[in-house]
Amino acid sequence: MKRLVALLGLMLCVAAAQAHIASNGFLTAAVNGRDVKGAIELAVRDVELAVGVDVNRDGKVTWGELRASGPQLALYVRQHLALSTQGQDCQVSFEPLQINDRVDGSYAWLPYAAVCPMIINKLNIRYTLMDEIDPSHRGLLTLSAGDVVQTGVLGGTRMLSSFAVDTPSHWATFIEYLEAGIWHIWSGIDHLLFLLSLLLPAVLLRSGGHWQPVTHARPALISILKVVTAFTLAHSITLTLAALDIVRLPSRLTESVIAASIIVAALNNIFPIVTDSRARIAFAFGLLHGFGFASVLSDMGLPQGARVLSLLAFNLGIECGQLAVVLVVMPVVYALREGNCYRRAIMPWGSAAIASLALVWLLQRAFLLPV
Amino acid sequence: MSCAQAAPYTPGSDDQVLAVLPAGARHTSGPNLELTRSRLDIALPLAQFYISRSRATGDLRFLGYAEAMLAPWMKQVPVPSQVLVLHATILQSRHSFDAALAELDRALAQRADDPQAWLTRATVLRVLGRYDEALLSCQKLAVAADPAVTTLCVQGVMGLQGHLQSAYAAIVALPQQALPPEARAWRYSELGEMAERLGDDGSAEHWLREGLQTAPDDFYMRTACADLLLRHGRAAETVGLLTGYESLEPMLLRLAIAQRGINDSVESNAVAQLSDAFNIEQQRGDAVHRREQARFLLDVDPHPREALAAAEQNWQVQREPEDVLVLLRAAQAAQQPQAAAPAIEFLKLRGLEDARLNSYLKGKG
Numbered sequence: 001m002k003r004l005v006a007l008l009g010l011m012l013c014v015a016a017a018q019a020h021i022a023s024n025g026f027l028t029a030a031v032n033g034r035d036v037k038g039a040i041e042l043a044v045r046d047v048e049l050a051v052g053v054d055v056n057r058d059g060k061v062t063w064g065e066l067r068a069s070g071p072q073l074a075l076y077v078r079q080h081l082a083l084s085t086q087g088q089d090c091q092v093s094f095e096p097l098q099i100n101d102r103v104d105g106s107y108a109w110l111p112y113a114a115v116c117p118m119i120i121n122k123l124n125i126r127y128t129l130m131d132e133i134d135p136s137h138r139g140l141l142t143l144s145a146g147d148v149v150q151t152g153v154l155g156g157t158r159m160l161s162s163f164a165v166d167t168p169s170h171w172a173t174f175i176e177y178l179e180a181g182i183w184h185i186w187s188g189i190d191h192l193l194f195l196l197s198l199l200l201p202a203v204l205l206r207s208g209g210h211w212q213p214v215t216h217a218r219p220a221l222i223s224i225l226k227v228v229t230a231f232t233l234a235h236s237i238t239l240t241l242a243a244l245d246i247v248r249l250p251s252r253l254t255e256s257v258i259a260a261s262i263i264v265a266a267l268n269n270i271f272p273i274v275t276d277s278r279a280r281i282a283f284a285f286g287l288l289h290g291f292g293f294a295s296v297l298s299d300m301g302l303p304q305g306a307r308v309l310s311l312l313a314f315n316l317g318i319e320c321g322q323l324a325v326v327l328v329v330m331p332v333v334y335a336l337r338e339g340n341c342y343r344r345a346i347m348p349w350g351s352a353a354i355a356s357l358a359l360v361w362l363l364q365r366a367f368l369l370p371v
Numbered sequence: 372m373s374c375a376q377a378a379p380y381t382p383g384s385d386d387q388v389l390a391v392l393p394a395g396a397r398h399t400s401g402p403n404l405e406l407t408r409s410r411l412d413i414a415l416p417l418a419q420f421y422i423s424r425s426r427a428t429g430d431l432r433f434l435g436y437a438e439a440m441l442a443p444w445m446k447q448v449p450v451p452s453q454v455l456v457l458h459a460t461i462l463q464s465r466h467s468f469d470a471a472l473a474e475l476d477r478a479l480a481q482r483a484d485d486p487q488a489w490l491t492r493a494t495v496l497r498v499l500g501r502y503d504e505a506l507l508s509c510q511k512l513a514v515a516a517d518p519a520v521t522t523l524c525v526q527g528v529m530g531l532q533g534h535l536q537s538a539y540a541a542i543v544a545l546p547q548q549a550l551p552p553e554a555r556a557w558r559y560s561e562l563g564e565m566a567e568r569l570g571d572d573g574s575a576e577h578w579l580r581e582g583l584q585t586a587p588d589d590f591y592m593r594t595a596c597a598d599l600l601l602r603h604g605r606a607a608e609t610v611g612l613l614t615g616y617e618s619l620e621p622m623l624l625r626l627a628i629a630q631r632g633i634n635d636s637v638e639s640n641a642v643a644q645l646s647d648a649f650n651i652e653q654q655r656g657d658a659v660h661r662r663e664q665a666r667f668l669l670d671v672d673p674h675p676r677e678a679l680a681a682a683e684q685n686w687q688v689q690r691e692p693e694d695v696l697v698l699l700r701a702a703q704a705a706q707q708p709q710a711a712a713p714a715i716e717f718l719k720l721r722g723l724e725d726a727r728l729n730s731y732l733k734g735k736g
Contacts, residue, residue, distance in 0.1 A: 021620075021648050022431040022657065039379075044390040045432070052398030059392045064385030098379035099389060103644045106389040109379040134435030135442055136465070138655050153655055 021104050023137040025129050027154065029083070031145040031165050033301055036083055036090060036114040041100055041107040042073075042129065049133045051076050063099070066108060070097050073108065081139075082126040083114050090116035119301040123163045127154035146172075170309055177300075177310040181317020184296050185325075190258055190361065191289055192325055193354050197265035198227045198278050199330065200347050203337040206275040211347070213337040220337075223278075224330055228322070230279040234286025235293060236315055242294030243302060243311050254291040256366040261285035262358035269351035293318060395424050395433070408443040411451060415440075418457050425464065427588055429619040431659070434461050452481040456488050459495075466658050466688055468495050486516040493524050500690030502532050502721060519549040527561050530568075531692075533722030539565040556586035563595055568692065570726030575599055590619065597625040598693075602727070606632035617641075620648050624663050627671045642672055661685035665697045669704055679705040686713060692725045699728070 023046055028038035044061050047053055051072040053061050066073075074094050083090040095111040123143065130137035139154030145165045154161050185191055202223040204211040214220045241247040265281060268274055274281055293314075302310050336342040363369055382389070407414045418440040425433035438461050444454045455478035462471035475492045478485060493508035509524035522545055530538030542562055547555055559582025566575035579596040582589065593612065600609045609629035616622035627641045649664040662685045668678030682701035685694055695714045702711035718728065 021651055022655070023435055024651060024655065045392060045396060048390070048392055049396065049398055052400075054392060054397070060388045061390045061392065062385060063382035063387045063389055066389060067385065096381075098381050100379040103647045132442070133439055134432060135438045136431070136435035140651065140654050151654060 023130060023134045025127075025137065025139040025155075026107070027081075027125075027127070027139050027141045029123065029125075029141065029143045031120050031123060031143065033119055034116045036116065036120070036123070037112070039109055039111040040077055040081060040129075041102075041109050042077075043102075043104065044099075044106045044108055046130055046134070046137070047073055047108050050130060066099075067097065073097070073110065077110060077129065080127070080129040080131070083116065084124045084126070085116045085118060085120045085122060088117045090114040120165050123165055124160060125154055125163070126160050128159050129155065131155060131159075170306055173306045173310050174313040177313035178317040178320070180296070180300060181293075181314040181319075182321035182324075183317075184293065184314075185318045185321035188292070188296075190262060190358070191292070192322075193358065194258070194262045194265055194285065194289065195228070195231060195282075195322065195325070196329065197262060197269060197351060197354055198231070198282050199224060199326065200333065200351065201269055201272075201275075201278070202227065202330070203334050204343065204347070206272055211343045213343075217334065220330075220334060224326065226279040227282045228326060230283040231286040231289070232319055232322070234283045235290035235318070238287045238290025239293045239297070239315060239318075240290075240311060242291050243297050243314075244307070249291050251291075251295050252365060252368070254288055254295070256362055257288045258285075258292050259358045259362035259365055261288060263355045263362065266351040266355035266358065270348050270355075393424070393428065393430065395421065395436070407440055411444060411454075414444060415453055415457065422457065422460055422464070429590055431465075434464055437461055449481065450477070452478040452485060452488070455481075456485065456491065459488070459491055463491060463495055468499055468689065471495050484511075484515050486512050486514075490516070490520070490524065493528070497528055497531070498689050498691055500717060500721065502528050506532075517549075517551060517554075519545055520551070520554055523550070523554060523558060523561065530561075530565050531721065531723055533724065535565060535568060535724045539569060556582055556589045556592065558582075559585065560589065560592045560595060563592065563599075564692075567595075567599060567727065568725040570729075572599060572603065590616075590621065594621050594625060597622070597629075601625060601628055601632070604632060606630070620645060620660055621663050624667055624671065628666075631671065646672065658684065658688045661688060662694055662697055665701055669697075669700055673704075675701070675704040675706075679707060679710055683710065690717060692723065692728065695723070695725070696727060699732070 023043065025043075025046070026039075026041040030037045042050070044053070044066060047066065047069070048061055051069055053065050053069045055065055055068070077094070078092065083092060092112050092114040095113070098109045098111070100107045100109040125139075125141065127139045129139060135156070137155055141152040141154055141161075141163075143150050143152065143163050143165070150163065152161060152163060201211070203214055203220045205214055205219070206212075238247070242249070261281075265278075265285070268278075268281070297311070297314055333342075336346065407417060418437040421433045421437035421440065425431065425437070437457070441454050441458050441461075444451060445458065447454075455474045459471040459474035459478065462468075462474060472492065472495055475488050475495070478488045479492070482488070489508050489511040493505045493512070496502075496505035496508060506525065506528045509521060509528055512521045512524055523542065526538040526541045530542075539562070542558060542565065545558060547558065550558055559578050563575045563579035563582060566572070566578060576596070576599055579592050579599065582592045583596065586592065593616065597609050597612055600606075600612065606629040609625060610633070613622045613626045613629070617626060623641055623645060627638070627645065630636070630638060630641070645663075645667050649660060649667065652658075652660055652664075661681050665678050665681035665685055668674045668681055679701040682694075682698045686698050695718060698714040699711050702708055702714075715732075717723070
């Protein structure tokens with residue numbers, strides 16, 4: 001009877017639906033390829049319970065106290081929150097702590113960046129924050145991948161939760177890799193300079209030890225077509241071999257040889273050795289440039305289930321980007337071909353400039369010199 | 372959802388206070404924690420302390436701390452019956468009524484005459500609208516509990532089963548001194564609710580105000596009183612009644628409704644706070660404030676269709692007269708009269724009398 005009286009008070013408010021909200025952590029995760037970025041937020045009150053922040057025991061948690069507990073908090077979060085994909089942990093690093101105010105008080109806002117060992121198709125989250133202190137704590141997850149956003153609830157009796165990261169449609173993948181290909185050829189100026197070195201003399205003919213402008217467009221077009229086709233064919237072969245992991249070359253070697261290839265192609269314009277079959281140079285060195293493209297692709301990764309499609313799209317992107325440059329540059333070059341300026345200045349000095357730039361690259365890449 | 376908008380900042384000063392810790396919400400060191408795992412006589416009072424803190428402050432986190440005290444003991448075979456009863460209390464406070472009933476049945480299998488378990492069971496069944504079973508549980512109290520407590524329990528349920536007038540008279544006749552102090556507020560809130568259902572709002576207000584003098588922190592009575600005032604358009608008095616209780620969502624909700632009645636505008640702050648809290652709860656899958664959410668969507672931030680969805684979800688969780696009312700109102704607001712059918716059938720089947728519902732149903736017809 002005594003116990004009833006002691007407890008009775010608890011029962012009487014049963015019908016009253018009142019309370020502050022329960023304890024929540026807020027986890028955001030933006031997935032992009034192998035990377036995850038976001039923040040974990042825990043109420044300052046919960047941080048006190050988890051790691052003991054109120055060092056001076058005055059019943060108040062100040063920013064100074066919280067900041068001083070930053071390392072313990074990071075350690076606690078590391079022990080109780082882990083991201084993985086296909087059974088392999090992602091490497092998480094934290095950025096400086098901040099504060100976010102929410103309806104039920106201030107939250108410690110801890111931004112993080114994680115790198116997973118492979119492209120994330122399914123993100124596994126182990127969430128045991130607060131589990132022994134407040135079993136009703138839940139992690140409210142907002143997971144985004146591109147434009148697709150999903151929410152989830154973490155913690156409770158389920159320590160491990162899995163979220164399928166919506167693999168983008170084939171079309172979206174295709175566009176993504178196509179863009180990456182175009183972007184790579186435009187930003188990777190070394191490939192363009194190599195091509196340009198081979199194309200500068202395409203509007204000229206070598207006869208009797210001198211350069212002469214072509215009389216009509218046809219031979220120039222044929223020459224351009226041969227060079228571009230040979231380059232494309234060659235780098236497509238090695239790009240495919242490398243991307244599918246059939247052949248691998250150390251990147252230091254390929255990058256160095258790519259730089260060397262530019263020097264060779266540029267010098268050949270000043271001291272011509274190969275004059276009528278530049279397509280062969282294009283093909284031979286194109287094989288190496290393909291390995292260069294592949295290194296970009298291996299950074300991005302090929303999505304499971306769409307490997308061939310994305311490889312094709314990336315390659316097509318490279319060809320589009322390359323073709324766009326050819327279409328802009330070659331009409332100008334063709335128009336300039338008759339003037340002395342082109343043969344005496346633009347071609348030799350332009351080639352010399354390209355060769356010197358490539359020499360710098362070669363030294364940097366081969367001997368790992370600082371830029 | 373505004374809670375997704377994070378605007379983090381770095382405080383300008385190390386002295387800026389980020390949180391004031393409520394009593395009992397401190398970091399516990401290893402050895403102390405170990406004691407609660409090895410000694411039931413330490414874990415149980417601590418769990419009770421946290422539950423009563425939750426009740427006194429309306430802070431749901433305390434229920435979690437109480438649960439943490441019980442967690443190691445829940446793994447024992449068999450689980451001590453006191454642990455089961457306290458766990459049921461936590462589940463009940465979270466509106467996990469079916470789970471609470473399961474725990475109580477486990478406890479009663481061990482100790483068939485545990486009055487606490489029977490009382491909690493009666494209360495849960497009553498909230499679920501299972502009056503016959505609730506009555507049986509109340510009657511089991513007679514063996515071990517105070518006769519006045521048994522009367523309160525039995526008459527409370529009878530009053531919902533077509534015997535409102537006689538039940539009201541029986542509880543009025545129950546002398547306040549006959550009840551243990553903790554049960555006195557219960558008597559007042561029961562009387563207030565019954566008078567309101569009888570259509571005697573004057574008496575209802577009298578009982579609730581008197582009850583609030585005895586137990587100012589009884590949230591149930593305070594919200595009941597606020598609802599009564601709001602029903603009569605006494606918005607300014609409602610504001611006076613609820614000021615100082617804004618941190619509690621049910622109070623804030625009624626405050627927002629009152630403000631709307633006064634100047635036809637609600638502080639956007641209150642709207643944001645309420646909708647944030649409801650959204651977070653929805654995402655967690657909790658159902659503690661579904662009834663409030665439905666009222667919010669009816670009276671503060673009108674979205675009739677969403678209000679009906681919330682009222683229907685609430686109906687799956689609890690079936691008190693208030694829940695009938697909110698479902699009827701939501702169905703009407705959403706212009707889907709057929710959605711009210713479960714509530715109307717419930718009224719017929721149980722013989723529930725409620726002047727608020729009658730006038731509403733009449734007004735509707």
